[in-house]
Amino acid sequence: MDVLADIRASKMTPLQIRAIAIALALIILDGFEIAVMSFAAKPMSDEWGVSSGTLGIVLSGSLFGMAAGAILFSPFGDRYGRRTLTIVSMSMVVVGMVLAVISPNVATMIVARVLTGLGIGAMSQLNAYVSEFASEKRRGTVVGIYATGFPIGAALAGIVAGLFDPADWKNLFVVGTVLSVVLLVLAWTALPESIDFLVARRPKNALERINSMLGKMGHPALKELPEQTSADRHNARLGAIFTGTTGVKTLALWLAYACLMAAYYFANSWIPKLVAESTGDVQSGTTVGTVLNLGGIIGSLLFAAAAFRWIPRNILMTTLGLGAIGYAVYGAAFGVGWLAITLGIFLGIVAVGSVAGFYAVGPTVYPASLRGTGVGWMVGVGRLVSIVSPIGTGFLLESGWTAGNLFYLMAVPLAVGTICIVTLGRIQQREESAIDGPVAAPNDLVSK
DSSP states (O other): OOOOHHHSSSSHHHHHHHHHHHHHHHHHHHHHHHHHHHHHHHHHHHHOOOHHHHHHHHHHHHHHHHHHHHHHHHHHHHHHHHHHHHHHHHHHHHHHHHHHOOOSSSHHHHHHHHHHHHHHHHHHHHHHHHHHOTTTTTHHHHHOOOOOOOHHHHHHHHHHHSOOGGGGHHHHHHHHHHHHHHHHHHHHHHOOOOHHHHHOOOOOTTTHHHHHHHHHTTOOOOOOOOOOOHHHTTOOSSSGGGSSSHHHHHHHHHHHHHHHHHHHHHHHHHHHHHHHHEEEEEEHHHHHHHHHHHHHHHHHHHHHHTTSSSSSHHHHHHHHHHHHHHHHHHHTTTTTHHHHHHHHHHHHHHHHHHHHHHHGGGGGGGGGHHHHHHHHHHHHHHHHHHHHHHHHHHHHHHTTTTTHHHHHHHHHHHHHHHHHHHHHHHHHHHHHHHHSSSSGGTTSSSOO
C-alpha cells in the first residue's frame, strides 16, 4: 500500500488540519516578531541615544539571523525531523525575545535580534511541512492561506504597538515572549511529525509512530514500513540537491526566488520614501507602504482561491510575469499619487502571491529526504538577497539613478524569475510524463 499517496488523495483529517493550523500560528508569530522591532526602533533609539548607523544594524540583525538560520539549520529538519527542528527553533526564539526584554543596551539587543532571527530562519522548513500535511487537491490553497501568516503577524505587531505608550516599548517584546512561550508549548504537545519524513528517514520506532498517526487519521495500520523510494535512497546526501536534474531544478527555483526577493524588498524598503520625496507628502509614502502590505495579504488569499482551479506552478508563472509588467508600469507612471497607491496594491498582490507560489512549488522539486533542506535553503538565499537589495538600491540612488529607472531595473529580475519557473515547469512535466502515474513516485509531491 502506498500510504503517502493514499493520504494525499484522501480528504484532510482533523490531525492534518491541526498540524497546518499550528504551522500557520507559528508563521504569524514570525511576522509579529520580525516587525515588532520597527515599532520599537524610534523610542529605543531615543532612550538609549542610538545613532542611525547602529539602529540600522539592530533592524538588520533579525534579517541576517533569518538568512543564517534557514541555511544552517534546515538540513537538521531532514535529518532529525520537522517537529524536532520546530521545537528547537521556537526555543531559540523564546530565548531571543527574553533577551530583548532584559537587554540593558544596544549591543545586547543586537544579539537578541540575531538569535530571534536564527530561530525564525530555522523554521523555514515549515513550508515543506505544510505541503506534506496538505492533501493533493488542496495543497495550493492551503499553502496560499499559510503564506498570509507573515503579513498578518506584521500587521498584528502594529496593532499591539498602538496599545502601549512609546516609552513602554519593551512591552512589545514582553508580548512577543508570552506568545512565543505559548506556541512553544503548543508545538511540543500537539505538533505531529511529518509522515513523509518518517517514511523517508526511518528513525527509531518509525513504524509505531506512523501507525499511531494513521489510526488518528482513519487509515489502516501498516505491517511494515513502505519500501523506500529510489529517489530517497539516491538523494540521501545533501550534495544531491546540486547534481543531475535536481541540480538544474534547484538552480531555476533558487534563482527565481532570489529575483522575487530582490524586487519585493526593494519595493518594501524604498517605495514609502521614494513616493514621499516625489510628492512632497510624507503621508502619501506611508499610505503606499501600507497598501503594499495590504496587497500582500490579498495576494496570498487570491493565490489560495486560484489554486482550487489551476496548477500552482502556472499561477506562479503568471504572478511573476504580471509583477515584471507592474514594475515597468510603476516606473513609467512614478510620481502620480493615485496611481502609485493603486499600483502599490497590485505589486503587493503579485509579490506575496508569488511567495505563496514558491511555498507551493518548492516542495515539489525535492524528495522527502531533502525537502526541508531544499526549501529552507531557497528561503535562506532569498533572505540574503533581501538584505543586499535595499543596500544596493541606496548606492544606485547616490550615483544618480532616478526612482523611475529603479523600477524599470527591478522589472528585469522578475522577468528572469518567470523564465526560470517556465524552465522548471518543463523539466517537471517531462519527469511526470516519464513515470507511470503518481504511484511510481510516492515521496514526490507532484503538482497536479
